[in-house]
Amino acid sequence: MSSSFRDLVFPKSFEYTTDGQNLPIEFYLDVIPLSKSIHLKLGYFSSKALRLLSCALAQFIYRGGTLNIVSNHFVYGEDRALFSEDSLLSEELDLKNLVHIKSALTTSEEHFFNCLKYLRKQGRLRIVPVMLKPARMTHFKQGVFTDHFDNEIFMDGSCNFTANGLLENAETLSVFRLWASTFEQSKGQGKKSEIEAILNKENGQYRYLDESQLLDAVETLGEDKSLVELLANEAKLLEASSDKFFNISRKLKEAAANLEKQIEEYNETPRFPFETGPREYQKEAYSNWKQNDFKGIFLMATGTGKTITALNCLLNIYEMEGYYQSVILVPGKTLLKQWIGEAKSFNFRNIIPCSSEFKTWEQDLNKLQSNLRFNKKKSFVLITTYTTFSSEKFQRYFTKIPSPALLIADEAHAFGSPKLKTILEKLHIERRIALSATIKRQFDEDGNQAIEHAFNSRHPYTYNFPMSKAIQEGVLCKYDYFPHFVQLNEQENEEYYATSKELLKYFDFETNRFKDSEYVQMLLIKRKRIIHKAEDKLRVFKSILAKHKAKYKTLSFSFVYAPEGDYESEDTEQKNILDEFIRVYETNYPNYKAHAFTGKTESRDLTMQHFQNGIIDTLFSMKCLDEGVDVPRTELAIFCASSGNPRQFVQRRGRVLRKHKDKHVALIHDMVVIPPPPSDPDTFRFERKILKDEIVRVVYFASLARNYSNVMSLFEPICKQYQIDLYGLQDEIEDFQ
Secondary structure, eight states: OOOSGGGOOOOTTSEEETTSSSOHHHHHHHHGGGEEEEEEEESSBOHHHHHHTHHHHHHHHHTTOEEEEEEOSEEOGGGGGGGOGGGOOOSOOOTTOHHHHHHHHHSOHHHHHHHHHHHHHTTSEEEEEEEETTTBOOOOEEEEEEETTOOEEEEEESOOBSHHHHHTSOOEEEEEETTSOHHHHHHHTTHHHHHHHHHTTOOTTEEEOOGGGOEEHHHHHOOOOOHIIIIIOHHHHHHOSOHHHHHHHHHHHHHHHHHHHHHHHHHHSOOOSSTTOSOHHHHHHHHHHHHTTTEEEEEEOTTSOHHHHHHHHHHHHHHHHSOOEEEEEESSHHHHHHHHHHHHHTTOOOEEEESTTOTTHHHHHHHHHHHHHHOTTOOEEEEEEHHHHTSHHHHHHHTTSOTTSEEEETTGGGGGSHHHHHHHHTOOOSEEEEEESOOOOTTOHHHHHHHHHHTTOOTTOSEEEOHHHHHHTTSBOEEEEEEEEEOOOHHHHHHHHHHHHHHHTTEETTTTEEOOOHHHHHHHHHHHHHHHTOTHHHHHHHHHHHHHHHHHSOOOSEEEEOOOSEEOOSSSOOEEHHHHHHHHHHHHOTTSOEEEOSTTOSSHHHHHHHHHTTSSOEEEESSTTSSSOOOTTOOEEEEOOOOSOHHHHHHHHHHHTBOBTTBSEEEEEEEEEOOOOOSSHHHHHHHHHHHHHHHHHHHHHHHTSTTHHHHHHHHHHHHHHTTOOGGGOHHHHGGGO
């Protein structure tokens, strides 16, 4: 297919006539698909002319074309809606999907009009009815067509832009190329500006009409061709003896065949999944990555579209080179499935998932290697978990992947682990993207340096999109943050301080680190369990639910991060903590539906769908919502426990802040265990260090919340008691970013 007006073959006379070999409809069918803008200065106009040209019009709309029409004051009955502001279509149509556009233009009259109404709403269809002053009818048949290379054609003739005018009347149409001879240029010079002036109601020779001033064209001209006559009755055209009808039918079939060819190419071509295209920050990320020799770390807040940003880089590679090859690494099976969905949304093909869940992955990689021997530019997208990626089986295939491929490492902090770090150091793939909301590994500077070296990026990294910026730009929603103090009971307090005093023997205040031993690790786990399992959390949990229900009249669209493990007692049997939190919820609110979301949950996708649809009101989890699970509908989150790792809190908060059309602000409740200050000076000093780390986390959470001042005032008495400078924690807060 031609891409420019200059590629078209026009009649030698540059005339299209009803009684000749080149019909007026042929001009429109050839020129409309290549046009970027069309400016028509008409007398009579009928939408059925557009319907007749629907195969050409579909390609014009898909490529972003704008149609501008000046018409007279006669309107066909069904077209009146196109002149009314009240009838503009409110629903969204995907104008980047050629299949959807074709369906809208050709399946039914209602769909066709909906498409035209939506084009009007989007500013891509303008129709301005006019009369020449004082009250003269306009009867022009002119137009200026502009292609995507700014070549222009001026059209002039006798042919009304109606179905009758294109099909039955004896008409003529002349073409002037504005890049050709001086004569042709002079014919069309200034015509586009003249039409624009009328469209903008700047030409004083015209009266600009509203809907109430339009007259019924049927009374003057009779009915224009019906849909059945235009499209469904081609057999009648073929049977007609006239060459004219045969040629019309032939040209319509050629246009339909060309559209089907375009749709076939469309179905095979990768593209950005949203009509609006990538956001500015996603374009900036690609630009920075390209300038950094196609390597880099994208440090992006959870919920800001890291996946889309990385796949947009792969799309840009395809647009440069005509093919794509990528290996994508993810932490687990849930994220693997999400990446498959996102890759499909870009229309990438030959997606090969590799994990224990996909039993044929070795066969698929064998087949891929065979294809690559014959075609080094074979497109593919491999998506695998870090566990499978690090296996000897996968590495045998991976080392043969072409080096120009793109490696995308999601949650790339995982690459710092000893086994993966060894692979990272020998990586042969040249193009690399590391994605993370929290790239720094806690207490692992060697791992951090290995990641930064492999991806050729150091702080502030190739692209940095922090949560503060995401909230400010409306990518994530605003939130209120409510910390709640949890007290240890007498037994928990005794166990806690006994453990702390033992740990104190192995703590170096100069390095702020514990001695490396299994015994220390055992004590740290024991103390963490005391904090996790504090019984007072159930009381605080009930209080949060009661106050929220009283204020907002609902508990829907909430999720709870519950502590792990079991409650243990000498008098009673063990009770699972997650189950106890669910029991408290269901006992107090029997009309609300709660559901656990853990590694053992069956039909996880269905469970999440029920939550999004409001069938399940509240989800209870421990860790399963930490990485890769999208819960944009969540309005209320209650954090009852955490690992103490900054990454976990940052990711959890990002999940809550994802945007949803029915959500305006998120509410986050956070349980903070505050042991009473010990009297022993050394233990106090030790506990002060532990509490300070926790308060740093709280202050960071509060720093971006709408109620920052309230949170800070809440912690002032505690910080004073523990001799902590609450407003001087900025350096420590930066570790969370």
